[in-house]
Amino acid sequence: MMDENGILFILSGPSGVGKGTVRKELFKRADDLAYSISMTTRERRAGEKDGVDYFYKTNEEFEQLIADNQLLEYAQFVNNYYGTPRKYVEDTLAAGKDVFLEIEVQGAMQVKENFPEGVFIFLFPPSLEELKTRITSxxxxxxxxxxxxxxxxxxxxxxxxxxxxxxxxxxxDHAVRKVQSIIQSEHCRRERIAKQYKRLLEDDEL
Structure with a gap:
């Protein structure tokens, strides 16, 4: 990869649209993405593991992280906090590795303010009726x-x-393949690799 820094990809959309399912399937197929696990104060659901699905925090712990500016974004959704550890994301990008965030819409808008060069992907439901079915199920x-x-x-x-x-x-499957295409396309954007090409031309003695 010619990019000096990794690219931050943000997958977002309404609750129940299938963000987690798409993200998990994507990571089965891509071994060059780093997933930043979100922090949350919501109750752990059956089968979920701390440090795998989320980092689970109390309200007091989470609010201290906010005060210490240790979150790239955070939001409250249905009376629970969600957020992304700032240092992990910035360090991973600086090391040249892509970071993939799966977050709620409120959090994505904060990331857009704090990190506008990120690539923002909205996962859309086929219909509101289908979304209701997924949430209810x-x-x-x-x-x-x-x-x-x-x-x-x-x-x-x-x-x-x-x-x-x-x-x-x-x-x-179709959704994951589209996300993969977006990732590939972003790495081919001229402005992302122009600096490296110019450096190659400057170093060329011919």
Whole structure:
């Protein structure tokens, strides 16, 4: 890879759209991406592991991290905090490795303010009815919570214009292949490699 620094890719979209499923399948196929595990204060779901799915923190611990400016982004969603450790992301990019973030829309907008050179990908549901089915099938939400998430989803979909790419998650395999294409395309952007090419020309004695 000619890029001196890695590229920060942000996958975001409404809750229930399948961000985690797409991310996990992507990482089965790509061994050159670093995943930055988010921190959260929400309760751990069945089967989830600390340090694998999320870093689980208390409200007090999380708020101290905010005060110490140790998060690249953070957001509150359905009364829980979510955030991304700042140092890990910056150090990994500086080492020349791509970083992939899977975060909620609120967090993505903060990253866009703090790190506008990132590549922002919006994962879109085939329909709101399908989104409702996916949320309900989890069996972890009350009816009121499902309705609140759907209301939030409508507002988040309206923020799609802030993203660089949109991928419809109607099929996981298709969605993953589209994300892979975006990653490949971003590495071919002229402005990302122009500096390296100019350096090669300057070093050429011919």
């Amino acid at each position: 989890r069996g972890t939400e009350s009816q009121n919570a499902v309705l609140k998430r759907l209301k939030e989803a409508r507002g988040e979909i309206e923020m799609m214009d802030a993203y660089d790419y949109v991928v419809v998650n109607d099929d996981v």
